[in-house]
Amino acid sequence: MKSKLLIALLLILASSAVIAGKAEDQQIKSRQSAYGFAGWNLGKIKDQVVDHPDTYNKDQVIAAANAIAAVANSGLGALFGPGTDEGTGWAKTRLKPEFFQQPEEAKKLATDFNREANELAKVAAGGDAGAIKTQFAKLADTCKACHKSFKIKE
Amino acid sequence: MTFRIKVWDLPLRIFHWLLVAAVSAAFVTGELGGALQDWHGRIGVAVLGLLVFRLAWGLVGSHHARFSTFFPTPGRVRAYIKGEWQGHGHNPLGALSVLALLGVLATLVSTGLFANDDIAFEGPMVGLISKDLSDQVSYWHSLIFNVLAGLVVLHVAAITFYLKVKKTNLVLPMLTGEKRLPHPVPEHAKGAGLIGFILVAAMSGVVVWIVASGTLLHILQPAPVVPPAPTAAQNW
Numbered sequence: 001m002k003s004k005l006l007i008a009l010l011l012i013l014a015s016s017a018v019i020a021g022k023a024e025d026q027q028i029k030s031r032q033s034a035y036g037f038a039g040w041n042l043g044k045i046k047d048q049v050v051d052h053p054d055t056y057n058k059d060q061v062i063a064a065a066n067a068i069a070a071v072a073n074s075g076l077g078a079l080f081g082p083g084t085d086e087g088t089g090w091a092k093t094r095l096k097p098e099f100f101q102q103p104e105e106a107k108k109l110a111t112d113f114n115r116e117a118n119e120l121a122k123v124a125a126g127g128d129a130g131a132i133k134t135q136f137a138k139l140a141d142t143c144k145a146c147h148k149s150f151k152i153k154e
Numbered sequence: 155m156t157f158r159i160k161v162w163d164l165p166l167r168i169f170h171w172l173l174v175a176a177v178s179a180a181f182v183t184g185e186l187g188g189a190l191q192d193w194h195g196r197i198g199v200a201v202l203g204l205l206v207f208r209l210a211w212g213l214v215g216s217h218h219a220r221f222s223t224f225f226p227t228p229g230r231v232r233a234y235i236k237g238e239w240q241g242h243g244h245n246p247l248g249a250l251s252v253l254a255l256l257g258v259l260a261t262l263v264s265t266g267l268f269a270n271d272d273i274a275f276e277g278p279m280v281g282l283i284s285k286d287l288s289d290q291v292s293y294w295h296s297l298i299f300n301v302l303a304g305l306v307v308l309h310v311a312a313i314t315f316y317l318k319v320k321k322t323n324l325v326l327p328m329l330t331g332e333k334r335l336p337h338p339v340p341e342h343a344k345g346a347g348l349i350g351f352i353l354v355a356a357m358s359g360v361v362v363w364i365v366a367s368g369t370l371l372h373i374l375q376p377a378p379v380v381p382p383a384p385t386a387a388q389n390w
């Protein structure tokens with residue numbers, strides 16, 4: 001009887017550890033997807049307003065900017081739960097543990113990104129390629145700022 | 155009585171100070187990244203051109219610019235340590251430092267060509283390798299930069315040591331091209347001259363263009379890169 005109880009307890013413990021790991025891995029996976037998707041869209045905007053302005057297509061740039069803004073407005077903070085500086089999503093996470101030691105700084109960098117992403121969507125709707133280029137640069141700087149502080153290089 | 159001798163020809167001096175400026179600019183833009191990342195790539199590829207130029211000038215430049223003149227063979231290094239070395243260009247230890255600087259810089263530039271910043275910049279040769287490998291190479295790129303920074307510190311420290319302790323100004327000759335000696339020195343081989351300089355510079359420019367324009371990538375990998383935007387057939 002006792003040993004059965006012990007086994008049951010062990011099973012529950014083991015599975016909860018797996019499930020707990022799963023919840024964290026799922027957050028990591030989702031944020032990797034979110035940033036990867038944002039990066040794809042940012043790349044399209046850069047291609048059309050910076051690298052090959054002759055290919056500028058207003059609708060495509062609007063679509064891409066809206067997609068980035070949607071990512072920014074989706075509540076990404078929920079994907080940075082405690083303990084998610086360890087674990088594996090699509091790949092081993094690159095979140096630095098410092099993220100949890102400097103919550104103020106993390107919040108500032110994240111909201112900077114949100115603000116510039118929404119501004120880019122607004123500017124894109126205006127259709128002025130020059131203004132989009134300027135706003136693209138502002139947004140890219142917010143990506144860099146956060147990566148510099150909280151994303152592991154290796 | 156002092157005699158002036160020519161140690162560094164004009165193309166070499168121009169190369170040297172352009173390299174200082176370009177590497178400093180690459181450092182600043184690399185650290186800042188973001189919107190400046192494009193400039194980082196452009197400046198880095200310009201450094202590639204400077205390195206190609208230096209390589210060629212090390213073959214056809216004037217006497218003291220040539221690798222064969224200053225290559226630090228074990229014999230030369232031994233002679234220098236015993237105090238028996240009698241040259242006027244790079245001494246064997248300085249030559250080691252120069253070759254190390256050029257070698258590390260070449261590695262740094264080469265890795266940069268395959269690097270990406272995970273935002274909106276990719277080196278012009280990224281198409282040849284996988285994203286995972288490019289991420290790895292980007293990491294090496296930042297590590298190798300630290301090696302370069304260490305060598306630069308050593309380089310500047312050595313020059314300061316010569317200035318303060320050995321009372322020899324090495325910076326002035328790199329500006330004027332001349333050194334003053336208490337005795338005359340026989341004439342040395344002249345450099346390739348203006349036409350040669352123009353040819354070597356043009357060749358370096360062509361290398362830069364081939365790399366930066368993606369032509370090299372297309373030669374090595376003719377398959378088209380996936381288009382980033384929806385195609386007409388699939389514009390949903």
Ligand code: HEM
Binds near residue numbers: 184
């Ligand atoms: C003189 C030559 C170069 C120097 C001194 C240099 C230096 C640097 C430095 C200091 C960084 C920042 C590393 C960090 O944040 O820890 C960097 C990043 C970077 N460099 Fe260079 N670089 C050079 C050439 C190049 C070239 C030729 C390219 C490509 C065309 C390139 C592409 C990159 C990329 C993509 C990054 C971002 C890597 C990342 O965010 O992980 N670099 N470089």
